[in-house]
Amino acid sequence: MSEDSLSVVQQALNEDIGSGDVSASLLPDTQVSASIIARESAVIFGIEYAQQAFLSIDDSIKINWMVADGDQVAKNQILCTLGGLASSVVSAERVALNFLQTLSATATQTHALVSKIAHTNTKLLDTRKTIPGLRLAQKQAVKCGGGVNHRLGLYDCVMLKENHIIAAGSIKQAVQSAFAKYPNLPLIVEVENLDQLQQTLVLNGVTRALCDNFSIDDLAKAVVLAKGKLPLEASGNIDTDNIVATANTGVDYISIGSITKNIQAIDLSLRFS
Numbered sequence: 001m002s003e004d005s006l007s008v009v010q011q012a013l014n015e016d017i018g019s020g021d022v023s024a025s026l027l028p029d030t031q032v033s034a035s036i037i038a039r040e041s042a043v044i045f046g047i048e049y050a051q052q053a054f055l056s057i058d059d060s061i062k063i064n065w066m067v068a069d070g071d072q073v074a075k076n077q078i079l080c081t082l083g084g085l086a087s088s089v090v091s092a093e094r095v096a097l098n099f100l101q102t103l104s105a106t107a108t109q110t111h112a113l114v115s116k117i118a119h120t121n122t123k124l125l126d127t128r129k130t131i132p133g134l135r136l137a138q139k140q141a142v143k144c145g146g147g148v149n150h151r152l153g154l155y156d157c158v159m160l161k162e163n164h165i166i167a168a169g170s171i172k173q174a175v176q177s178a179f180a181k182y183p184n185l186p187l188i189v190e191v192e193n194l195d196q197l198q199q200t201l202v203l204n205g206v207t208r209a210l211c212d213n214f215s216i217d218d219l220a221k222a223v224v225l226a227k228g229k230l231p232l233e234a235s236g237n238i239d240t241d242n243i244v245a246t247a248n249t250g251v252d253y254i255s256i257g258s259i260t261k262n263i264q265a266i267d268l269s270l271r272f273s
Contacts, residue, residue, distance in 0.1 A: 001048050008133055009052045012095045024087040032086045032272050036079045036097070039267035043111045044079065045069045045141040046103030053096035058088035070107070070144045079268070086272075093270050101265035102131070103141040108266060109259045110145025113240065117247035122254055125150045125233065129257035138260045150255055157186045159210075165190075171199045179205030188233070197222055201229050208253070212236045216245050223250040 038044075047069050054061045061084035067073055079100075082089060114124050124147040130138045139149045151157035158178045160171070168174035171189060178187055186207040191197045193214075200209050211222050213236035226232050233253040234246050246254055 001052060002136075004136060005049065006052065008137065009049055009056060009095070009099070011133070012098065013053060013056055013092070016095050017091060021087070021091040024091045027087045027090070030086055031083065032089060034082045034089055034270055034272045036082070036100070036268055036270050038073045038075060038077045038079055039269060040075050042073055042104050042266040043107040043145055044071050044073055044100070044104050045107035045144040046100040046137070049099035049103065049137060050096040053099060054082065054084075054089070054092040057092040058084055060084060061088055061092075072111075082270075089270075089272075097268055097270060098265075099137070101268050102134070102263065103137055104266040104268075105263035106138050106141035106260055107145035109263055110142050110147040113243055113256065113259065114146035116240070116244055117254070120247040120250075122247035122251055123148045124259075125253050125255035126260055127235075127255050127257040128153065129261040131260065142259060145259075147259065148253070151186070151188075157188060158182050159188045159190065161190045162192065162212075171196060172203060175200070175203045175206060190235075194218060194221060194225065197225060201226060206230060208233055210235055210255070211251070216242070216249060219246065219249040219251060 044067050047065055051063055054063060061082060063080055063082050065080045067079050073079065110124065117124065126139055126142040126147055127150055139152065143149060151159065160174045160178060165171050165174045168177060175189060187205055188208045188210055189200045189206055190210040190212050191200055192212050197209055197211065200206055208231045209226060210233040211219060214222060214234060219234055222232055231252040233255055234251045235255040238246050238254055238256055239258065243254060
């Protein structure tokens with residue numbers, strides 16, 4: 001587990017426990033057995049984060065995982081069994097489940113959308129619309145669900161959006177400036193119509209064009225225009241209802257923020273035996 005991930009887990013524990021778990025302090029100093037159970041079907045991700053939450057509280061807790069990241073589980077399936085001090089288990093319980101429920105939600109939602117477009121060559125991308133502090137974890141969950149990671153942040157890819165282009169004066173000026181300063185970074189240009197796409201297609205240094213809020217008809221036309229020149233990414237107001245039609249246009253990528261920001265935590269529970 002990376003230092004960044006360990007820090008995220010520790011921060012979550014510090015936030016929850018503060019000066020001490022007063023409820024857990026009331027428990028007798030006894031050993032217990034417990035299980036984490038899925039209350040609905042899901043694609044599981046976040047085992048490392050959940051495990052680290054327990055072991056950061058008490059490294060004597062024993063955990064036997066019956067599933068692995070990426071496994072699809074059924075309702076009422078046992079994910080793991082635990083053994084340890086009652087006070088330690090309950091102190092770590094909420095943080096461990098928070099990670100597992102949230103990250104499994106991203107993996108599950110990603111998997112559902114990827115399955116819908118599996119008959120095409122279109123890849124599903126995430127975005128930067130992630131839960132603060134969980135960027136890397138959620139992007140790992142997206143990959144686990146069958147998706148592909150977009151840029152990690154503002155540092156590893158130049159992405160010229162509407163406001164960048166307005167400030168620069170034109171798409172051409174924005175692209176030339178970006179390519180001159182960062183020739184070794186990917187360069188994505190967001191376009192809002194077919195005319196802007198045509199302007200982008202003739203410029204050197206562009207890695208991909210992002211078609212923002214295009215209609216299905218315009219996306220199909222964009223695919224024809226860009227064929228053999230630039231990969232296309234479709235984005236904006238794409239959901240479970242229109243993702244298949246979007247992929248059927250032949251775009252190379254579809255990026256959707258909902259798989260990391262509009263998620264519903266998977267229902268999991270921890271119960272003492």
